[in-house]
Amino acid sequence: MDKKLSSPVLSIENLSVKFHVENQTVEAIRGISFELYPREIVALVGESGSGKSVTCYSILKLLPKYASVSGKISLNSKKLRIDNILKEDESTLRKIRGNIISMVFQEPSAVLNPLLTVGEQIVEAILAHQNVSKTKAKEIAIESMRKAHIPEPERRFYQYPHELSGGLKQRVVIAIAVANRSEILLADEPTTALDVTVSAQILKLFKHLKEDLGLSILLITHDLGVVAEVADRVLVIYKGEIVEEGNVFDVFDNPKHPYTKKLLESRPTISDII
Ligand SMILES: Nc1ncnc2c1ncn2[C@@H]1O[C@H](COP(=O)(O)OP(=O)(O)OP(=O)(O)O)[C@@H](O)[C@H]1O
Numbered sequence: 226m227d228k229k230l231s232s233p234v235l236s237i238e239n240l241s242v243k244f245h246v247e248n249q250t251v252e253a254i255r256g257i258s259f260e261l262y263p264r265e266i267v268a269l270v271g272e273s274g275s276g277k278s279v280t281c282y283s284i285l286k287l288l289p290k291y292a293s294v295s296g297k298i299s300l301n302s303k304k305l306r307i308d309n310i311l312k313e314d315e316s317t318l319r320k321i322r323g324n325i326i327s328m329v330f331q332e333p334s335a336v337l338n339p340l341l342t343v344g345e346q347i348v349e350a351i352l353a354h355q356n357v358s359k360t361k362a363k364e365i366a367i368e369s370m371r372k373a374h375i376p377e378p379e380r381r382f383y384q385y386p387h388e389l390s391g392g393l394k395q396r397v398v399i400a401i402a403v404a405n406r407s408e409i410l411l412a413d414e415p416t417t418a419l420d421v422t423v424s425a426q427i428l429k430l431f432k433h434l435k436e437d438l439g440l441s442i443l444l445i446t447h448d449l450g451v452v453a454e455v456a457d458r459v460l461v462i463y464k465g466e467i468v469e470e471g472n473v474f475d476v477f478d479n480p481k482h483p484y485t486k487k488l489l490e491s492r493p494t495i496s497d498i499i
């Protein structure tokens with residue numbers, strides 16, 4: 226897609242995050258800027274501690290109070306335009322979180338309530354953001370489960386999270402985002418806890434959501450195979466700075482930054498696996 230034809234749904238400008246803990250300051254993010262366009266998957270890759278999760282939490286303004294955050298995060302969604310998310314209060318943030326911007330974590334069990342059926346949880350999320358009846362919410366929930374490729378949604382609706390596999394639980398989290406017509410999905414290592422086959426199915430689902438529903442997905446991963454499989458663009462983050470950005474093929478074929486070269490060299494080869 227020609228990016229110039231559309232405007233970004235999310236723009237991050239010069240974002241910096243510092244944590245002050247016990248007289249020490251950790252500079253987690255050092256002035257990063259990037260854009261997320263409608264209908265694209267952008268991979269954010271980097272080693273442990275490089276600032277990937279902190280970037281996600283900043284976008285939803287979910288950082289602890291002792292963090293100092295500066296920069297600008299603009300939202301240009303169909304539902305709402307916000308000049309700088311970082312300046313918004315809780316009431317506006319509640320309209321954004323789980324509604325315009327949803328997050329998918331490594332462990333779906335961490336976000337699903339074990340005491341409620343998956344149907345109850347999807348319906349609850351719909352009623353929190355949409356002015357519809359319970360009956361209509363149930364319809365939307367089933368339809369969203371179908372869009373998240375959950376087989377037999379009418380039956381699954383009445384099941385508890387522990388009755389579902391890890392892959393299906395992750396699909397329930399994704400169904401909640403779909404139910405509220407989220408435009409942006411922040412996915413922080415969403416397939417790390419899943420086996421290879423299930424992981425591939427979730428990635429396929431992400432591609433469908435992008436193509437069919439026009440979602441923009443920021444996909445955090447350690448796995449360069451995942452990047453090659455689904456991402457349109459890649460951002461390489463190193464010690465809180467974006468050191469490389471570009472089309473996946475360009476970056477993989479011609480890495481510029483020494484860290485990216487090292488990352489690509491450390492990919493397991495067929496001979497390592499067999
Ligand atoms: N709540 C916090 N309080 C203090 N420091 C934090 C906090 N969260 C993150 N950090 C620090 O910020 C830096 C970036 O952390 P972040 O969690 O974003 O890394 P990451 O790239 O997501 O790593 P991983 O791949 O291991 O998940 C690290 O140095 C981390 O220790």
Ligand SMILES: [Mg+2]
Pocket residue numbers: 277278279413
């Ligand atoms: Mg992380």
